[in-house]
Amino acid sequence: MRILFTAVSLLISSLFVKAQVGINCQYFPGLQVGFVKVKTDNAKLGEYKYGAGLPILMIDRIKDHWYLNADLSALYYGATQTNKANDNQIKISKAEGAFFSGRVGYMFGKGDQFRMGPNINVGSSTSNLDSLKKTFDQRAYTNLGLGVVAYKKFGKLRLVGKVGYERYSAKTFITKAHGTYFEGTIAYSIYQKYGLSIMPTFYSKKFEYTPKNDATVTNAKVKSFVIRFGLTKFF
Amino acid sequence: MKKTLYKISFALTAFLITNVNAQSVSWKVLEDDPYDIKNFSLSIDPLFSEFSGMNGYSFGWGARAEYMMGKRIQASFDIRSGFGTKGYLISNDNTRNYFYTEGSLGFVFYNKDKKRNVPIILSQTTSGNTRTTVSIKGGVPASVRRVNSLRGGIYQMTNSLSYKFLADSLTTFKGGASDFKLKDSASNLHFDGQYGGFASTAIFGGINFRKIVQLAIDVDGWGYRQNKRYSDFYIDGIFAPVVLIKDFKTPDGTKYDVKYDKISYFGWRMGWVWRKPKEQGFSAKFEFGNRPGPKAPVKDPKATVPVNFNNYYATLTFGLYIPLKIKPVYKGED
Numbered sequence: 001m002r003i004l005f006t007a008v009s010l011l012i013s014s015l016f017v018k019a020q021v022g023i024n025c026q027y028f029p030g031l032q033v034g035f036v037k038v039k040t041d042n043a044k045l046g047e048y049k050y051g052a053g054l055p056i057l058m059i060d061r062i063k064d065h066w067y068l069n070a071d072l073s074a075l076y077y078g079a080t081q082t083n084k085a086n087d088n089q090i091k092i093s094k095a096e097g098a099f100f101s102g103r104v105g106y107m108f109g110k111g112d113q114f115r116m117g118p119n120i121n122v123g124s125s126t127s128n129l130d131s132l133k134k135t136f137d138q139r140a141y142t143n144l145g146l147g148v149v150a151y152k153k154f155g156k157l158r159l160v161g162k163v164g165y166e167r168y169s170a171k172t173f174i175t176k177a178h179g180t181y182f183e184g185t186i187a188y189s190i191y192q193k194y195g196l197s198i199m200p201t202f203y204s205k206k207f208e209y210t211p212k213n214d215a216t217v218t219n220a221k222v223k224s225f226v227i228r229f230g231l232t233k234f235f
Numbered sequence: 236m237k238k239t240l241y242k243i244s245f246a247l248t249a250f251l252i253t254n255v256n257a258q259s260v261s262w263k264v265l266e267d268d269p270y271d272i273k274n275f276s277l278s279i280d281p282l283f284s285e286f287s288g289m290n291g292y293s294f295g296w297g298a299r300a301e302y303m304m305g306k307r308i309q310a311s312f313d314i315r316s317g318f319g320t321k322g323y324l325i326s327n328d329n330t331r332n333y334f335y336t337e338g339s340l341g342f343v344f345y346n347k348d349k350k351r352n353v354p355i356i357l358s359q360t361t362s363g364n365t366r367t368t369v370s371i372k373g374g375v376p377a378s379v380r381r382v383n384s385l386r387g388g389i390y391q392m393t394n395s396l397s398y399k400f401l402a403d404s405l406t407t408f409k410g411g412a413s414d415f416k417l418k419d420s421a422s423n424l425h426f427d428g429q430y431g432g433f434a435s436t437a438i439f440g441g442i443n444f445r446k447i448v449q450l451a452i453d454v455d456g457w458g459y460r461q462n463k464r465y466s467d468f469y470i471d472g473i474f475a476p477v478v479l480i481k482d483f484k485t486p487d488g489t490k491y492d493v494k495y496d497k498i499s500y501f502g503w504r505m506g507w508v509w510r511k512p513k514e515q516g517f518s519a520k521f522e523f524g525n526r527p528g529p530k531a532p533v534k535d536p537k538a539t540v541p542v543n544f545n546n547y548y549a550t551l552t553f554g555l556y557i558p559l560k561i562k563p564v565y566k567g568e569d
Contacts, residue, residue: 026555028279028281028554028555029279029281029296055281057281076281076282079282079294079318079319080296080318081318082294082318082319083317083318083319083320083323083325083332084325086323086324087324087325087326087327089325089326192559193515194515194557231279231555231557233515
């Protein structure tokens with residue numbers, strides 16, 4: 001009786017369920033490897049390069065026609081370094097990217113093979129423009145931007161590509177700043193509805209700003225290339 | 236008149252902030268099987284936070300696993316490691332980072348479902364300070380499965396320990412050329428008297444109450460609505476045969492055995508865990524209680540030392556979980 005009830009329930013529920021499209025990259029937490037390079041025209045700061053902070057906290061989700069991204073990676077990295085920071089054991093802060101940032105997009109397309117559409121980006125982010133050691137000493141700036149996201153399904157494999165442009169602002173220290181980004185996602189289903197995804201990302205940012213301990217107006221180029229890894233749910 | 240108007244507006248506000256029940260709605264049951272679940276879940280917790288009298292606060296990452304094996308056995312595992320522990324300094328070997336791990340096994344003595352009315356929310360809107368909830372009056376009949384078990388397990392933990400609340404007369408630094416009381420340690424051992432280390436190994440036992448509801452309905456005029464939960468409430472007694480305060484080592488290498496004369500070996504705790512029966516998503520666990528540890532200081536040394544309020548703690552952990560169906564799975568009585 002219970003089996004019959006379950007079968008009828010599933011049959012009825014299937015009539016109300018839409019075709020599921022997309023992936024949910026749940027880097028909650030996830031890992032990343034890569035580097036960040038900061039090149040300034042300020043003699044005191046010079047040029048410096050460091051490995052990207054390992055842990056990230058981010059959700060990057062495509063479902064049906066909607067693209068959503070919530071990123072707290074720089075904030076989370078900072079929190080994970082608290083014990084080290086309290087003991088002055090950090091050589092350089094690796095907080096780069098979102099303190100709290102999000103993206104929303106609508107993707108056009110029919111069927112379950114392909115989607116593409118625009119997205120808007122807004123949030124609070126940070127870059128280590130002052131070669132600081134403590135993660136939470138870094139200053140935050142607002143990021144506002146536009147992008148395009150595309151999704152394609154190949155059997156058990158899903159590919160996503162993202163490109164965008166952002167402007168950065170902070171009245172207290174940034175005169176003008178902007179950046180571009182390229183992100184890709186390769187996701188592979190491994191067991192039931194779950195799998196792994198790899199997300200290579202490239203960010204290029206330009207800042208005209210006033211450093212923390214120096215009144216000289218400085219130009220900086222921040223380039224980062226990281227590859228992110230995390231668990232992914234397949235719709 | 237003003238008073239009447241005030242009463243009417245108060246009554247109206249009170250009415251609006253409580254549920255407003257929709258009348259005469261009909262629905263079709265799409266799903267109502269609390270046995271069609273994923274009986275194993277693995278949770279990766281990017282952030283837990285614990286507030287305790289022992290050191291103030293700790294936060295870090297963790298992982299949890301829970302497995303319902305067939306009809307009678309439950310198992311669970313929990314591990315947490317701090318990346319922000321108050322009082323802990325990596326370079327100071329006299330302090331300890333927060334670390335906690337536990338494992339438990341439970342024997343299920345009740346595993347049945349009964350029809351009970353469960354609430355179904357049709358809509359919820361907030362305007363200013365007023366929240367209006369429209370729900371189906373009296374709820375919707377659903378199969379509510381309850382799984383109650385007797386459980387027991389073991390935990391091991393380390394943490395930094397604030398010495399501020401320890402009694403000077405009860406704390407002794409034994410070793411080296413002489414023994415010291417806590418207040419003398421600052422001048423004699425250059426111990427700042429703020430934080431040390433704590434370790435404990437304990438066994439616990441208690442009752443776990445699990446509730447599983449998996450109701451999905453299609454309401455005329457409203458569409459798909461659901462009430463799905465897989466939640467636990469547990470209450471445990473704790474006995475810790477091992478309660479240790481970490482040795483203190485001076486920069487010249489002399490080791491002092493730190494002793495506290497009054498230790499409470501018993502404690503208790505209660506907690507809640509939430510996830511969904513089948514869907515992958517986010518899971519949370521909240522727990523509070525009183526752990527075994529040093530007893531509170533009293534002014535009169537002859538008086539009984541009371542329970543130390545600094546052994547109280549509250550933990551909240553949150554993370555992403557993956558549910559899986561792993562044999563054996565109990566599907567209920569036919």
